[in-house]
Amino acid sequence: MEYQWDFSVVARHLPLLLEGLAQTxxxxxxxIAGGLAIGLVLALMRLSGRRWLAWPAIAVIEFFRAxxxxxxxxxxxxxxxxxxxxxxxxxxxxxxxxxVQSGAFFxxxxxxxxxxxxxxxxxxxxxIGMRPAQVMRRVVLPLALRRxxxxxxxxxxELVKTTALAATLAYGELLYQAMVAVSRSYRPLEIYxxxxxxxxxxxxxxxxxxxxxxxxxxxxxx
Amino acid sequence: MTEAPLLRTEALVKRFGDLTVLDGIDLAVQPGERxxxxxxxGSGKSTLLRCLNFMELPTAGRVHFHGAPVGTAGSxxxxxxxxxxxxxxxxxxxxxxxxxxxxPHMTALENVMEGPRTVLGQPRAAAEAAARAELARVGLADRxxxxxxxxxxxxxxxxxxxxxxxxxxxxxxxxxPTSSLDPELVGEVLRVIRALAEEGRxxxxxxHELGFAYHFATRVLFLHDGxxxxxGPPERILKTPREERLQQxxxxxxxxxx
Numbered sequence: 293m294e295y296q297w298d299f300s301v302v303a304r305h306l307p308l309l310l311e312g313l314a315q316t317x318x319x320x321x322x323x324i325a326g327g328l329a330i331g332l333v334l335a336l337m338r339l340s341g342r343r344w345l346a347w348p349a350i351a352v353i354e355f356f357r358a359x360x361x362x363x364x365x366x367x368x369x370x371x372x373x374x375x376x377x378x379x380x381x382x383x384x385x386x387x388x389x390x391x392v393q394s395g396a397f398f399x400x401x402x403x404x405x406x407x408x409x410x411x412x413x414x415x416x417x418x419x420i421g422m423r424p425a426q427v428m429r430r431v432v433l434p435l436a437l438r439r440x441x442x443x444x445x446x447x448x449x450e451l452v453k454t455t456a457l458a459a460t461l462a463y464g465e466l467l468y469q470a471m472v473a474v475s476r477s478y479r480p481l482e483i484y485x486x487x488x489x490x491x492x493x494x495x496x497x498x499x500x501x502x503x504x505x506x507x508x509x510x511x512x513x514x
Numbered sequence: 515m516t517e518a519p520l521l522r523t524e525a526l527v528k529r530f531g532d533l534t535v536l537d538g539i540d541l542a543v544q545p546g547e548r549x550x551x552x553x554x555x556g557s558g559k560s561t562l563l564r565c566l567n568f569m570e571l572p573t574a575g576r577v578h579f580h581g582a583p584v585g586t587a588g589s590x591x592x593x594x595x596x597x598x599x600x601x602x603x604x605x606x607x608x609x610x611x612x613x614x615x616x617x618p619h620m621t622a623l624e625n626v627m628e629g630p631r632t633v634l635g636q637p638r639a640a641a642e643a644a645a646r647a648e649l650a651r652v653g654l655a656d657r658x659x660x661x662x663x664x665x666x667x668x669x670x671x672x673x674x675x676x677x678x679x680x681x682x683x684x685x686x687x688x689x690x691p692t693s694s695l696d697p698e699l700v701g702e703v704l705r706v707i708r709a710l711a712e713e714g715r716x717x718x719x720x721x722h723e724l725g726f727a728y729h730f731a732t733r734v735l736f737l738h739d740g741x742x743x744x745x746g747p748p749e750r751i752l753k754t755p756r757e758e759r760l761q762q763x764x765x766x767x768x769x770x771x772x
Contacts, residue, residue, distance in 0.1 A: 412611065412613050412614075412615040413615060413617065415569055415611065415615055416611065416614075416615030416616065416617065416674075417617070418569065418601065418604060419567065419569065419604055419608070419609040419611070419615075419678070420604070420605065420608075420628065420629035420633060420677065420678070420681055421601050421602065421603075421604045421605025421606075421629060421633040421681065422601060422629075422632060422633055423597070423598050423601045424597055424598075424601075426632050426633065430628065430632050431617055434619050435617075435618070435619060438619070
């Protein structure tokens, strides 16, 4: 069977796909920001040395790492409203679910970074009278964050790809718009290929940029 | 000496698991005293220093600062320490480490400014002027913009001393400050410490530099197995040691002398 490629459908639906890409990036950035914040809180709870803080954090981290993100999305979108009596928009539900889910992973990245800071740095900071929060903010986190950039980028890429699951909530991100385009054009091969290429270009481009930033960070510390 | 001791330990004990590192240390440090602490590795000398500013929490016993006990005693005799109280204490007790422990992401000047800025909340201009003065005092006025990795070990240690001095501490603790330096860099650090001694500062110095201890100290302690075995003026301790352990310890330093 000879397939007749017709990439003009991609051109015709490009505005739709780019609108989807914009929504993908919006959801990604929101969930990365949420995930970084939640991850930091979880990591600090886990490292606090207090059981009543550490154990809930460990529970959240382990639960979200061991359950599929699609389940989180469905649960937040379909189940949570029954509990709280408020319907969430697909964006809000996806952002909430992905923030917590990625936060569980980010927490472990933070933790590894914080633990990797040499004991002497903590002691140098404590010896001049810094309180624990100051030690963390002024010395440990700045040093840890430099080392965390590569694994953070890794997790962030993972998260961008996971946002495609939000299509199942009819959130108008890239994959969802592609499904719309396919239903109109009956051209899944061209459209879904285009989706793959768009994801690749965005993430590969981002990875080149991040590599430069990592090089610069390494140079700053000499 | 009628003044209350600046620092005093009372039956201080520190254990790491089954290992007793400090076995009941009673020590009073009067203002203006310069105490050199000697002992072989494992004698507990660094741990004693680190208990004085609570880098390590004592297992038992108390530390008194200006006559007031640090920490609060619980109902069963245990002592509880709040980290923020300890932090407030540490800003008045400077410490210089064997490994310098400078902040690698800050320049020399920023390292020295960090305590006054973050801990004391001084305005930037005042903290910077004071930090430049401290760097000048240790002979590094021109290296303020350098990151620690660009400084020699001796220079790093002098920045670390300036960082401690910037907090205007009432007592300085030196934990083997020259032990990780190349021999030709030791002198520049010892000269800075000697200059501080001449200002009449209260200092405790853990060291293996016997010659320096002899000239620097007003008092020498010899620790062995977590106890103070000898305590007295440098002349007496180093020239006419009574304890056999101390005689053996001192003999090791002269074994390959010439």
